[in-house]
Amino acid sequence: EILLTQSPATLSLSPGERVTLSCRASQSIDSYLAWYQHKPGQAPRLLIYDTSNRATGIPARFSGSGSGTDFTLTISSLEPEDFAIYYCQQRNYWPYTFAQGTKLEI
């Protein structure tokens, strides 16, 4: 099973700041990586698929990059609604696995 590690576990930031979240895989997953945003009590939301493609309706301030084992999600300028938990998921090997998440807090 592929292990995904996100860092850091928690980030304290302010609106308007730029943030980069990291996701590392225990072995190469090519570009089969997705990112999700999750707010308490809500359904998780797909942000990025195939490493760098924004899902429908996702603002341009969200971008993804990477390949192989190292991936990043960047939010260029944090909006108040962006404070949430972010998860990466690998989709190259079954079962698809998730990292523990990074919590963005104000």
Place this chain on the structure above:
Amino acid sequence: QVQLQESGPGLVKPSQTLSLTCTVSGDSITSNFFYWSWLRQPAGKALELIGHVYTSGSTNYNSSFKGRVTIFLDASRNQFSLRLSSVTAADTARYYCARDGSALYGMDVWGQGTTVIVSS
């Protein structure tokens, strides 16, 4: 707009079978090429994919559930369901259903989740 909603008992006794249903609105579970998935998240732990059922009815399960899991479609009700047998306290979690595309895509529609506690 596609929406998913989980339903089922919030409390299950140890050794019994956990049964949850996901009702899909805004899409047909048999007419598009999607995987209909079940996931869970124990408190303080990562999301875990339990398995999925394809529009054809074929399934893939996470082997960590050691044959305890069944996922199936009910086309007449536009629902898909999860059954997890021989539950223990370790199965206490928030359970989510989701629509999933190809491997290069992602889980683009999720339910809000339902909490299941395993306790006598």
